[in-house]
Amino acid sequence: MELPLDNEDDFLYWKYHPSGKYTVKTGYFYLSKELGSNTTNCVEREQEFIKLIWRMNIQPKWKLFLWKLSHDGIAVKENLAKRGMRIETDCDRCREGEENSQHLFRYCTQAKEVWEMSPLDVFPDSLGSISLKEWIHHYILLYYSEDGKQGGRWMRFIATLWGLWKARNARCFRNAVGTSSQVRDFIDAAIQDHEHFIYRAGILSEEEAIGRDDPTLPPGFICVQLGKERTGFDDFRVEVDGSWDKTTTRVGIGWAIKDNGSGGETGEGGKYGVAASALQCEAWACLEALRWARSTERNEILVLTDSLSLLNNLQGNSCKEVSITWCLKGLKEVGALFQRCTILKVQRDQVQRANDITRQCRVNVMNLV
Structure with a gap:
């Protein structure tokens, strides 16, 4: 911090943020950085992924969905049981394991079938026993780095995760059979929903650009x-x-x-x-x-x-x-x-x-x- 030219009263400031003001957010970031010094590479990769999610041109509900998946915060049966709900935790689709995030999106027989029929060449078991978060990070970062922000593979990957989640909810709350063909219908609907979102966002951007260039508006001096x-x-x-x-x-x-x-x-x-x-x-x-x-x-x-x-x-x-x-x-x-x-x-x-x-x-x- 610079020194004043005249006599000024001292004041306290938080040196770990440009504003000099302490908040819970800046304090948490500082502690996370200090305590996580031994896992720097993992933290940096996770931060890279989270930043990528928030700048992606996707629907806000998809961003929140991916963020919850990354933090195992989605309401699968195992998580609900951990929160105190008295429910059966078995997967109601395959009955071959507890319904946790890893099982629902990777190891359930339905999930495996959906991924095998997908044009993405995703293999649920190909990366071993890594966490679901690392598995999702791997594929989205891979597709995004190879295809760019206009690529279709990372979008279809997210839509497939969304389709599996929608199909699970349909089974739980609407007593739907939840076949693999229904999952694909949810995936197709999610892709169409995303394309409509992109189309609407493009129209709004054009309208904003026209408004900025309108000669009848006063000049925007800063x-x-x-x-x-x-x-x-x-x-x-x-x-x-x-x-x-x-x-x-x-x-x-x-x-x-x-x-x-x-x-x-x-x-x-x-x-x-x-x-x-x-x-x-x-x-x-x-x-x-x-x-x-x-x-x-x-x-x-x-x-x-x-x-x-x-x-x-x-x-x-x-x-x-x-x-x-x-x-x-x-x-x-x-x-x-x-x-x-x-x-x-x-x-x-x-x-x-x-x-x-x-x-x-x-x-x-x-x-x-």
């Missing part, structure tokens, strides 16, 4: 107003940027007056130093640019930055990144001295001159003022 006046943009524009080397923590910052095409005044500057993050570097660049503008007796300014994270942290009363608490406070205090002070998010190419200065200052370890 900006923060810090000055006394909270509207409008000034003609005096200054581009800012920061360059951070993660290995050495060395940084360079730079700012330059943006030419508005009228051949007006020019001016630029830059500094070098160290910072804990790229965001801290960007915040420092903005702060030094505002201080420089005030030293030239400017009362109105438009600052151009390509850092969306900086604007997100400036918006509102609370800082989202505790590491730049004091820098943001300085930005707001200096910005309040201007009649009009706006920080505007722009594209990378609009701060190119400032970027050139930052690299020059960082590489050559020099100030340019």
Whole structure:
């Protein structure tokens, strides 16, 4: 965390999260990371799978279903018995074992028959006695890595799991016979349901894109107003940027007056130093640019930055990144001295001159003022 320039009161913060705020979630993640250091590879693979599930373009009910399967949280008879329900745990389809998740989706005679007739070449016993979670992870990650996000094999694999579960529920709650042909009907219905979901999602995405491109809508500027006046943009524009080397923590910052095409005044500057993050570097660049503008007796300014994270942290009363608490406070205090002070998010190419200065200052370890 950066040190304040002035005397400030100390406060407690949680160093294991960028916000500095402790929550049960961040505490659990920290403990899981520390206690699970001996099983790093397994944890990383599991996290990779969970992240893949949540970013897949599939129905939310499928995502929840896969998550429950991964944590053995699905309501098969064995799990219900563990929760205190007095029920018979035998599989009501084959009567060859207890109905647990592993049996229902892999070892039941019906499951084996469904997988054998599937075009996926899935063999329930091929990977030995690994857990159902590892078995599911293996096939979905395999299909996804080979076919990509538009592939059909991982989708059919999930639909088959879903069909087996729907058929089981039909037997339990509707006294259905639950033949293998009925399971295939459930699988086909699940695939059609998924295709309809994809079609509807595509229509909504197109409608959103059309809405964004509609010329009648006002332009979506992302900006923060810090000055006394909270509207409008000034003609005096200054581009800012920061360059951070993660290995050495060395940084360079730079700012330059943006030419508005009228051949007006020019001016630029830059500094070098160290910072804990790229965001801290960007915040420092903005702060030094505002201080420089005030030293030239400017009362109105438009600052151009390509850092969306900086604007997100400036918006509102609370800082989202505790590491730049004091820098943001300085930005707001200096910005309040201007009649009009706006920080505007722009594209990378609009701060190119400032970027050139930052690299020059960082590489050559020099100030340019």
